[in-house]
Amino acid sequence: MAREGRQGKGRNQGEERDEFVDRLVAINRVAKTVKGGKNFGFAALVVVGDQKGRVGFGKGKAREVPEAIRKAAQEAKRHMIRVPLREGRTLHHDGEGRHGAGKVVLRSAPPGTGVIAGGPMRAVFETVGIQDVVAKSIGSSNPYNMVRATFDALKEQTNPRAIAAKRGMKLSDILTRRGAAPEETAPKQEEAASDA
Numbered sequence: 001m002a003r004e005g006r007q008g009k010g011r012n013q014g015e016e017r018d019e020f021v022d023r024l025v026a027i028n029r030v031a032k033t034v035k036g037g038k039n040f041g042f043a044a045l046v047v048v049g050d051q052k053g054r055v056g057f058g059k060g061k062a063r064e065v066p067e068a069i070r071k072a073a074q075e076a077k078r079h080m081i082r083v084p085l086r087e088g089r090t091l092h093h094d095g096e097g098r099h100g101a102g103k104v105v106l107r108s109a110p111p112g113t114g115v116i117a118g119g120p121m122r123a124v125f126e127t128v129g130i131q132d133v134v135a136k137s138i139g140s141s142n143p144y145n146m147v148r149a150t151f152d153a154l155k156e157q158t159n160p161r162a163i164a165a166k167r168g169m170k171l172s173d174i175l176t177r178r179g180a181a182p183e184e185t186a187p188k189q190e191e192a193a194s195d196a
Contacts, residue, residue: 019050020048020049020050020077021048021049021050021051021126021127022046022047022048022049022073022076022127023046023047023048023123023126023127024044024045024046024069025045025046025047025057025119025120025123025143025147026044026045026120026143026144027042027043027044027045027065027068027069028042028043029041029042030042030043030061039063040063041061041062041063041068042061042062042063042064042065042068043059043060043061043068044059044060044061044065044068044069044071044072045057045058045059045072045120045143045144045147046058046059046060046069046072046073046076047076047120047123047124047127047147048073048076048077048080048127049080049124049126049127049128049129050129051126051127051128051129052088052129053082053083053084053085053088053128053129054080054081054082054083054128055080055081055083055124055127055128055151055154056076056077056078056079056080056081057076057079057124057147057148057151058071058072058073058074058075058076058077058078058079059072059075059144060072060073060074060075081151081154081155083128083130083154083157084157084158084159084162085128085129085130086108086159088129089111089129089130089131089132090108090109090113090130090131090132090133091106091107091108091130091133091157092108092157092158092159092160093108093157093158094106094107094108095153095154095156095157096153096156097149097150097151097152097153097154097155097156098149098152099145099148099149099152100140100142100145100148100149101139101140101142101145102137102139102140102142102145102146102148102149103137103138103139103140103149104121104135104136104137104138104146104149104150104153105135105136105138105153106133106134106135106150106153106154107133107134107135108132108133109132109133109134110132111132112132113132113133113134114131114132115130115131115132115133115135116133116134116135117133117134117135117136117137118135118137118146119143119146120143120146120147120150121135121137121146121147121150123147124147124150124151124154128154135150137149160174160175
């Protein structure tokens with residue numbers, strides 16, 4: 001019976017591990033100067049997500065690469081954010097994010113576009129579960145700043161349900177307005193022309 005319990009426990013841990021996907025974004029060799037010389041170690045930047053809208057990033061330092069990656073992944077799981085996705089594949093609206101000298105611009109895209117983004121940003125989008133997005137990094141190409149700027153932009157994302165609740169409106173009103181915005185402006189212009 002004890003053996004079955006252990007197998008069950010291991011299976012649950014495996015499922016928990018499989019729930020998240022992690023991507024190694026950057027790894028650096030770092031040195032600490034001490035009295036006897038230099039102690040070398042490794043710093044890792046890892047992005048972790050469940051590909052369903054939850055994502056986090058973390059950094060870890062250790063004497064060995066696998067240990068640094070493990071520490072970074074643990075920190076990423078502790079600091080996760082939820083990103084609302086439209087149809088489970090793209091962003092609800094365009095956005096900009098900044099961190100230090102890093103600036104990123106994110107744009108929602110139609111189906112079939114794919115992930116058009118550079119290295120660190122691509123890792124974030126793949127782990128969060130975004131399939132269609134166009135992104136551009138303007139400024140610093142430092143992976144730490146790019147990841148933080150991307151997270152800044154993702155934190156600003158809102159969904160129509162949240163906007164409807166904030167304004168005290170129905171969700172259907174928000175969605176119909178978004179779809180019919182160009183048509184509503186056209187008749188007003190025609191009326192103005194006929195009045196003149």
